[in-house]
Amino acid sequence: MHEPAAPVVIIGGGFAGLAAARVLGRAGIPTILVDRQNHHLFQPLLYQVATAGLSPADIAAPIRTILRRWPSVSVVMDEVIGVDRAARAVQLASGARLRFSTLIVATGARHGYFGQPGWAEHAPGIKTIDDAIRLRRALLLALERAETMRAESRETRAEHLTFVVVGGGPTGVELAGAIAELARHAAERDFPHITRRCVRVILIDGGARLLQSFPPSLSAAAGAALAGLGVEVRLNTKVTDIGPGTIMAGDDRLDAVVIVWAAGVAASPAASWLGAAADAGGRVLTGPDLALPDDPDIFVIGDTAAVPGPDGRPVPGVAPAATQMGRHVGRTILARRHGRPVPAFRYRHAGSMATIGRSHAVADLGRARLTGHLAWLLWCAIHVWALAGFRNRFVVGANWLWSYLTFDRAARIITQLPDGQA
16 A cells, blocks of 8 residues: 655745645645644734734634635644654654645744844734733733822823834834824823823834835835824934833933834744755745755745845745745645646735824835825725635724724723732
8 A cells, every 4th residue: 555645734824824725725735734823813913902903803813714615724733843854744842743745834933133132021022912912911001000190290100101112114113103092092081190291102213214115205204104193213223222111222221111122023943944044034045936945845935935026135024925925835836746837936016005003104006105094094995805714804894993983992901910910
């Protein structure tokens, strides 16, 4: 008897891994998807969970539910700790080993602290639902504590309402705007002893302008929108140290109740698993077909891969790019099995967007550049449409728009209080 062929194994249930699984599932290819979480997360809206604009269930769905229509695809909830290329097997934390005929590594990225791992304890970022819930708890507890300081001066309460965001990319800009709105507008309605003058939101970036991947005119528009929300933007400012409740921004020492990191990312340890060459950020260097140059049956995609775009610069670590890579690898595997030629991967940039608060956004659509309400409406439409498959699109869109238009943050619930705190 011949032993059955090993399946395709996909590591990671993010945008890239799911896109590949869908292509292989439609073709009936035996596939196993491994992820340490049981859900897929729509990360572009994660900051809204952190700022009480959405609930976790609005932006996440079980991976099994998403893939259940394709019986050839199975899901394993476990953590990958290594890859044995010689034995063609993936080692799991549970002790199990999964054999593979083809391997797709789509393990994403983690926070990068520029050689200062100790900063992570004092300035966490948001990559998971747990991260977002912890940040939401810290933000809401800061408001609650400031409200109880009725006898204190406004200046004293302001010390407990200073929030710092590090990083002027899309995540940092969106976070700073959402924190400002949560603290200044929504909270002002329910916390009578907190005024807008008590709240201080600071956005720090080491570059000369915000949103450096956007055209300068859109960077300026984003800065103006943040200023309108009361956010202090500090450009050309390097962070030199972060400690408990303090951050050194240039020569200034800032005391902050919450510090959020949005300044950089580092790839997962996939390069070390595979013994593959990587760039300075730890991303695996792939060939034009997204496979390892010395192993055509191992693909690396999404934020884990360093892939040059049409202009020679690396393909950005955004959801559309990851989805395109996943689809390309799925189609490549099918093409090989049918003896068809395999084209090189080519990233198609559909545009970049960032939202600043509830009524302003910037959009770079190539020839068209939008700002203000029109860009915000387009941003809303695209993101609500992309949420299909998580929950009913109409329900999510209605709840989201209601909270934006009425300032009624239904998700403003504090959970998982620290031990010893009632």
